[in-house]
Amino acid sequence: MAAGATGVTGVTGWVGGTRSWHAAWPFLAIFALAALLPISGNTYWTVIATRAAIYWILVSGLNLVVGFAGQLAIGYVALLTLGAYITSVLAAGNVLPALPPFVALACAGVGGGVFGLIVGLPALRLRTFYFAMATLGFATIVTQIALAWQDVTGGGIGLTGPALPAPFDSEMGLYYLCLAIAGVCTLLTSNVARSRYGRGLIAVRDAEVAAEASGISKVRLLSLIFVFAGVLAAVAGGLFASLQTYITPDAFTFDLSVLFFISILIGGRGSILGPLLGTLILTVLPEIAAPLAAWSNFLYALMLLVIVLVAPGGIAALLDFRNRRPLPANRAIVPNPTLLGQLLTAAPARGGIVLENIVLSFGGVRAIDGLSLSIAPGQVHGLIGPNGSGKTTTLNVISGYCTPEAGSLALDGAPLAPGKPLQRAPRGIARTYQTPRIIGEASVLQNVMIGGTLQGHASFIETLLRLPRHGREESALHDSARTALQVVGLGSVADARADRLQHSELRFLEIARALMLRPAFLLLDEPAAGLAAEEIRRLGDLIRHISRQGTGVLLVEHHADLIFDICDHVTVLNLGRVLADGTPAQVREHKEVVSAYLGG
């Protein structure tokens, strides 16, 4: 069993025997202790532990939604309720002929998946508060329906939970069933967490723009996760009903939602071990300190407030010892472009990017005013101009963040759909940003692997079950990410958390991520900003080498020296129009450019 992730960046522990073992032992210890618990002969604690296992089945799925994707789902008790009622009603035969309990449980899983997706829909278009509200609203109405739909749910009186067949009809039997399912859920969710799906979720959370540019579809990814988390939550609900033996709407208070949600945040975002510990602590705490039981919700809320204000990393950050070790000081970025051949293996594009008569205005300002530009493959194309001349906006039009009002856009002869950033990566267009868009909480290596997401073909199911194709793709991706880091000169910090790097290193990190796409065209937005002179020289060298591999580079820069040193072709913009266009030598001679921009 190679389960799990320790710490915020622990998701890296997916390859190599020792590290995998290192990540798995806390889980093994917890589950081994849990399996030994009934030996104590205390039935009361067995029931508590069963409840903790059921909660973890739900929380493990919710963790992907809250901890990884950063979606604030605060009303997940609704899906627990739904699962409990579907299982109970189908097993009791109130509406249809009675089904065997495990079939009813499976039906609950299906129902949970459907409703998990429906409740998640607002999150696909809107962030945070709206989604939180949608889940809160859903939690309110599910309880109201359970109360009012008396023919089916028994209303306030309730109905009996499903009676599972032997050997699961005893406390012990049910406990081991729940524990086994909890173990399986731990494995499944850690498989997702340590895959391109898990990394994609974190990217959507912390660097949505970069995720999109790497071809990660937020809608598709979140939909999958919502369905998955809904299934787990509803299955947990069915087991919960079985444990309770009798369910009423009162059993599903909003407090439970709070418990699930806070377990994850106390545990720490992007971790699996942390939320598991959080769930255990929050389930057991009121049992140990009986006088606190009435105040338990207050304490949970207080813990949440303290976590948010004082220790946003949660338990996982406390356990993340690896990232407390200092990084080597005085480290220099020394790119190694000779390895580029191993990385950029895709056949270079034959045609270039062609912009024709692009017009785009923000309010009354024409940021781009009839711009025509063509970028050839295998060349470094510099784009310079004073502030506000439309350089970055041009980049944004090419990458699909801005939709031009007029004009056409094509790559290799085929049109590029305007305003569709998601469609750029599949066409081989990668880019970097003026302000680096990175996932601070993930490791440098994971950040780079984000760029290679499109190379994965294993389906979600293959990933869940760790089927061979998934494993092969992951190790290939892992190897090329290491190569990409060596190419840009960051090999030595691959395992560090990205937010511990210096600004200049982040710029090279973004280039490594972009190279993972094996891009036909690479758009660089002021890559030299904030770099030291020596670093700029190395950057220029790296860019030259990238273009010699057949990748076309569009370079937006203010450092005129760098532009004239490395570019094959330079375009000067002014007020959204082309002022001059040609080889560096031609442009340097251009009278207007000299007077307006270069000076002297």
Added chain:
Amino acid sequence: MFGSIIVSGLAMGAIYALIGITYNTMFATSRVMSFTAGQLGMLGGVLGSLFILKLGLPPWLGFIATLAGCAVMGVVTELVAVRPVLKSLDQHLYVLSTLALALMVQQVTAIGWGTEPQPFPRLFGLGSGITDEKFWLPVIACALVVLGLEYLYRRTLVGMAFLAVAEDNFAARALGLPERRLRVWSYVLAAVIGGIAGFASGQLMLAFFANGTLLNFYGFVPVALGGLGNNRGALVGGLALGLFQQAANFTVGGVFASIAVFVLFIVVLLAVPQGLFGSSTARRV
């Protein structure tokens, strides 16, 4: 039945609109949507009942004491749950910090006040049936608040300062406006509006600790419908929501009314994410 729908619809709608305006008032100066908005409405009812029925204060004094209590809550919200997380607004930590505070308020109320709905005093003893004061008090309160806010924002210096901070925080600070103090005052103002909503609706919704969660959701729907920070949108959205909900309530029953509201909420969010009267979103790159 038609009369009942209109009367109770407008009453509930006015309450939702007021909670929506509470959300907006806090949002305007801080860009934070706070879960305490609904709890303020709940506190308005609970404190009103506490001061007037339990402690025997005259209604006018009870009203003032209730608003003072809510105002304190507003200041606490700003100090504890908003100010510390403003630096990293993009991480949306405020959702968690305000949720935590709201849950704490709710839990303290549940323990200190009890989990059963308790009666709220009749204030004027006017009307009966569908002309009962419990139906028109929220409407009048809502009208007075909206007019008062219009006066504040258009005619007074402090109101214009609020608008300046809401429009452009940095520019307002550069002009020498005391941005921090204005933010605290806007939280006090929001809290008072929430308190008024709770007090005026006390007879209709009773003094009940769970009203907070309910108002959090139903008060947010008008904000989502009308667009973030748009008070007129919240007013129209709130009244429309109240009428829609009560019409569904009287015709197809309470459960389906809740489902209808929820479906409406989801559909509007998916169709017009910025709300019916809202403006488009900001640049991303």
